[in-house]
Amino acid sequence: MQRVTVTLDDDLMGEIDRFMGDRGYSNRSEALRDLARAGIAHADEGVGADRACVAALIYAYDPQVRDLARRLVEIHQSRRDLGLGVLATPLGADGRLEVALLEGSTSEVRRLAETITTERGVRHGRLVVVPLGEEARPVVDADGLAYEAQD
Secondary structure, eight states: OOOOOOOOOHHHHHHHHHHHHHHTOSSHHHHHHHHHHHHHHHHHTTTTOOOEEEEEEEEEEOTTSTTHHHHHHHHHHHTGGGEEEEEEEEOTTSOEEEEEEEEEEHHHHHHHHHHHHTSTTEEEEEEEEEEOOTTEEEEEETTEEEEEEOO
16 A cells, blocks of 8 residues: 545545545545545546547636636637537636537547646536437537437
């Protein structure tokens, strides 16, 4: 077993302590190991299957972090081929929530999501991937994005 030093802000540490209390953990190491395992398992979902998908990337960030908003815009612009749209809303005085709708191969969508969520100042990030089977194709019409069976 290895010892690792990690710096966490007070709010996150409070959430971890609440998590521990709710689930009966006797120490932080056990809780953090389980959280790490769950995070790794979640990140590995669907790895190896590279097919067309649509996805929603939901992330919260601190707009006060130097140049973060500009970097996020640049990241989205660099992969316009994957973007369907972004919805943004403020989260109080020190936060912002964005939902990016994406479409492309699962590997490219996951790569873009990782690029965004690992930026310094992005607090939370979650990618929800909806694989598209061979029997469905995306169709963009005047009403928005819909899916219909192939002929």
